[in-house]
Amino acid sequence: xxxxxxTTLTDRIExxxxxxxxxxxxxxxxxxxxxxxxxxxxxxxxxxxxxxxxDGQTSTQVVxxxxxxxxxxxxxxxxxxxxxxPTSEGTAGVESFDHVVAVASxxxxxxxxxxxxxxxxxxxxxxxxxxFDADIHxxxxxxxxxxxxxxxxxxxxxxxxxxxxxMDVMSVGLMESGAPLAxxxxxxxxxxxxxxxxxAWRNDDVLVLDLPPGTxxxxxxxxxxxxxxxxxxxxxxxxxxxxxxxxxxxxxRDNDVPVLGTVVNMAEYVxxxxxxxxxxxxxxxxxxxxxxVLAELPFSQDLQGTxxxxxxxxxxxxxxxxxxxxxxxxxxxxxxxTVDIRGLPPQERKDRVRERFTALDSGESFVLxxxxxxxxxxxxxxxxxxxxxxxxxxxxxxxxxxxxxxxxTVKP
Numbered sequence: 001x002x003x004x005x006x007t008t009l010t011d012r013i014e015x016x017x018x019x020x021x022x023x024x025x026x027x028x029x030x031x032x033x034x035x036x037x038x039x040x041x042x043x044x045x046x047x048x049x050x051x052x053x054x055d056g057q058t059s060t061q062v063v064x065x066x067x068x069x070x071x072x073x074x075x076x077x078x079x080x081x082x083x084x085x086p087t088s089e090g091t092a093g094v095e096s097f098d099h100v101v102a103v104a105s106x107x108x109x110x111x112x113x114x115x116x117x118x119x120x121x122x123x124x125x126x127x128x129x130x131x132f133d134a135d136i137h138x139x140x141x142x143x144x145x146x147x148x149x150x151x152x153x154x155x156x157x158x159x160x161x162x163x164x165x166x167m168d169v170m171s172v173g174l175m176e177s178g179a180p181l182a183x184x185x186x187x188x189x190x191x192x193x194x195x196x197x198x199x200a201w202r203n204d205d206v207l208v209l210d211l212p213p214g215t216x217x218x219x220x221x222x223x224x225x226x227x228x229x230x231x232x233x234x235x236x237x238x239x240x241x242x243x244x245x246x247x248x249x250x251x252x253r254d255n256d257v258p259v260l261g262t263v264v265n266m267a268e269y270v271x272x273x274x275x276x277x278x279x280x281x282x283x284x285x286x287x288x289x290x291x292x293v294l295a296e297l298p299f300s301q302d303l304q305g306t307x308x309x310x311x312x313x314x315x316x317x318x319x320x321x322x323x324x325x326x327x328x329x330x331x332x333x334x335x336x337x338t339v340d341i342r343g344l345p346p347q348e349r350k351d352r353v354r355e356r357f358t359a360l361d362s363g364e365s366f367v368l369x370x371x372x373x374x375x376x377x378x379x380x381x382x383x384x385x386x387x388x389x390x391x392x393x394x395x396x397x398x399x400x401x402x403x404x405x406x407x408x409t410v411k412p
Contacts, residue, residue, distance in 0.1 A: 009040045009043070009045075009073070009075045009076070010038055010040050012073045012074065012075065013038055013040055013045060013047075013070055013073055013076070014030075014038065016069040016070055016072070016073050017029055017030065017035060017038075017047075017066060017069060017070065018030060019069060020062065020065045020066050020069050021065075022034065022054070022058075022062065023058060023061060023062075024054060024058060029049070029062065029066065032053075033050065033053070034049045034050060034051055034062065035047060035048075035049055036048045036049060036050055036084055040076075042077075043075055043076055043077035043078070044077060044078050044080075045070055045076050045078065045079040045080070046079075046080050046081075046082055047066060047070065047079070047080070047081045047082065048082050048084050049062075049063070049066070049081055049082070049083060049084065050083070050084045051063070051083055052152065052160060052163070053163060054163070055146075055147045055148055055162050055163065055164070057147075057148045059083075060150075063081045063083075066081055067079055067081060083152060092156070092158045092197070092198050092199065092200050092201075093196070093197050093198065093199070094132070094196050094197075094199075094207055094209075094226050094227065095227060096201055096204045097130070097201070097204050097205065097206065097207040098204065098205050098206065099205070099206045099207070099229045099230075099327055100206075100207045100209060100226060100227055100228050100229050101119075101123075101206060101207070101208050101209065101228075101229065101230055101231070101232060101260070101323060101327070102209040102211050102222070102226075102228045102230070102231040102232070102257070103115060103116035103119065103208060103209065103210050103211065103231070103232050103233075103234060104211045104213075104219065104231050104232070104233050104234070104248060104252070105211075105213045105214075105233065105234045105235065105245070105248070106213070106214065106215075106233070106235065106241065106244035106245045106247065106248040107213050107214060107241065107244055108138070108213040108214075110213075110234050110235055110236050110241060110265055110266075111234060111236075111265040111266065111297075111303075112135075112210065112211075112213060112234040113133070113135060113138075113140040113141060113144060113210050114144060114265075114303060115232075115234045115263050115265055115297070115319075116131070116141070116208055116209075116210035116234075117131065117141055117144045117145060117210070117307055118303065118307045118312055118313075118316040118319075119208055119232070119316065119319060119320060119323060120167060120206075120208040120309075121167070121307040121308060121309045121310065121311070121312050121316070122312045122316050122317050122319060122320030123206050123208065123320050123323070123324070124165070124166065124167050124309035124310050125309075125310040125311075125312075125317070125320065126324075127205035127206045128166070128202075128203035128204060128205040128206075129167050129168075129203055129205060129206045129207075129208065129309065130161065130167065130168035130169070130170070130201050130203045130204075130206070130207045130208070131145075131164075131167060131168070131169050131170075131207075131208050131210070132170050132171070132195070132199075132207055132208070132209045132210065133169070133170065133171030133172070133173060133210045134192055134209055134210060134211055134212065134218065134222060135210050135211065135212045135213070136172050136191065136192060136212060136218055137212060138212070139171045139172050139173030139174075140173070141169065141171050141173065141210060142169070142171050142173045142174055143173075144306070144307070145164045145169060145306065145307070146306050147162050147163075147164050147169055147174070148162075148174065149162065149174040150174075151170075151174050154200045156200070158198045158199065158200040159195065159198060159199050159200065160199075160200050161199060161200075161201060161202070162174060164308075164309060165308060165309040165310070166203075166309055166310075167203070167309040168201050168202055168203045170195060170199050170201075172191060172192075172195070192218060192221070192222070193221075193225065196222075196225060196226055209222070209226065209228070214248075215247075215248060215251050220255070223252070223255045223257055224255075228257050229258070229327060229330060230257070230258045230259070230260035230323075230326060230327055230330045231252050231257050231258070231259055231260060232260050232261060232262070232263055232294065232323060233245055233248055233249055233252075233259065233261075233262045233263070233291065234262070234263045234265055235262055235263070235264060235265070235289075236264065236265055236266050236267075236280075237264055237266070237267055237279075237280070237286055239288075242286060242288055242289055243288065245262065245289065246288060246289060246290055249262070249289075249290055249291050250290075250399070253399050253401075253402050254402075255402075256402040256403075257402065258330040258331050258401055258402060259291050260292075260294065260323060260326035260327065260330060261291055261292040261293060261294035261322070261323075261326055262289055262291045262292070262293055262294065263293075263294055263295050263296075263297060263319060264286060264293055264295070264296040264297065265297050266280050266297070266298070266299040267279075267280075267296035267297060267298060267299075268280060268296075268298050268299070269298065269299045269300075270298055270300060272301075277298075280299060290398055290399070292326070294319055294322040294323060294326065295315060295316075295318060295319035295322060297315050297316070297319070298315065300313075302315075303315075303316070330401075331401050331402070331403070332401070333369055333400055333401065333404050333406065334400065335367050335369070335400075335406055335408070336367065337367045337368065337369040337406075338356050338357075338360075338365070338366050338367045338368065339352050339353055339355075339356040339357075339366075339367075339368055339369075340368075340369045341353065341368065341369070341370050341371075342369060342370060342371040342403070342404065343371065349370075350380070353368065353377060353380065353381075354384060357381060357384050357385075357411065358384060360411045361411070362411055362412060363410060363411065364410065364411050365408070365409075365410055365411075366381070366407075366408070366409050366410065366411055367406065367407070367408050368406070368407040368408075369404055369405070369406055370404070370405045370407070371403055371404065371405070372405065373397065373399075373405055374397060374405050374407040375397050375407075377407060378392065378395060378407075378409075381409070385411060385412050387412045391412040392409045392410070392412060393409075393410070394408070394409060394410065395407075395408075395409040396408050396409070
């Protein structure tokens, strides 16, 4: 190339490809690291390209641009772009994650997928995070993050998640883009089971799992087959939603899944004109929630935009901190018990309760932790205090973890 003009076919192909840009970073496909190898044998050109760093739509655009650029090169008879995958393909299966956080709701329309997506982006500020959209009949996560398929396979044949920034994303919606997902139970189970077991994740700190609304087969199957460390339940302050949410919380606890807490979505609306906060729902329905409220999110423009990993509104950032804190203490009882009778034989349970309760003075608090519903203990306490049940005020029983019930009262 004495005058700077490419003389070989490979040189001419490289020169043409340097005019093809990565639309996200405004770099040539070489500087972006997309082109791994060029084979130009007898005019039949194969370009090996690693496009796993960009989403499906961008990947398709880049491939088409490369094909058009090289097809016009003198001496090229045919051109093919062969997609490759990096040698570090990731680990297959949800078991590879340090923590799995499920996001659920008792019913649709409460903003569950929006909360799950924003939560994943909040956690991505300090963790390698993946987001799994298991809402098989309404997979909204790809649209919320503005990512698309196709889903490619690793050399081992495992599906590779797409990337939203530094975050892994997998959804049935990426493979069935635009198709109606009216699948029957067995089909839904098989599809999710395959993705749970075989997706080749690159990130492995925290997996956020967006469950379908309600308590149907997919939710129950997921609880049985995925090692969920805790669930976040999304509700609105509307009384019917809160009532259904309480039953959903109990379902998770019955399946030995720690409930990290609830997120109250659309808790208020702040007027764009006057800046005054307004309640969207009347009443004090949240008093009936039998789980800690991790965050109360407003109905705002901030939460209607496209979230980005590590960059979320302040309210969502606080939610991420609350979830991380809840994960650290999942399964622990938050109160200091007067007596803990978990794991004790029946007679020793009664002896412990009698000993601690009778040692209290009138007006002192009594907190019992048990591995079964301790409501019947109230009658025993009444006999010890020689007082009717109505004399115990307050008297409350709650299931705080899958393995711990708490009774709180005051000695009359």
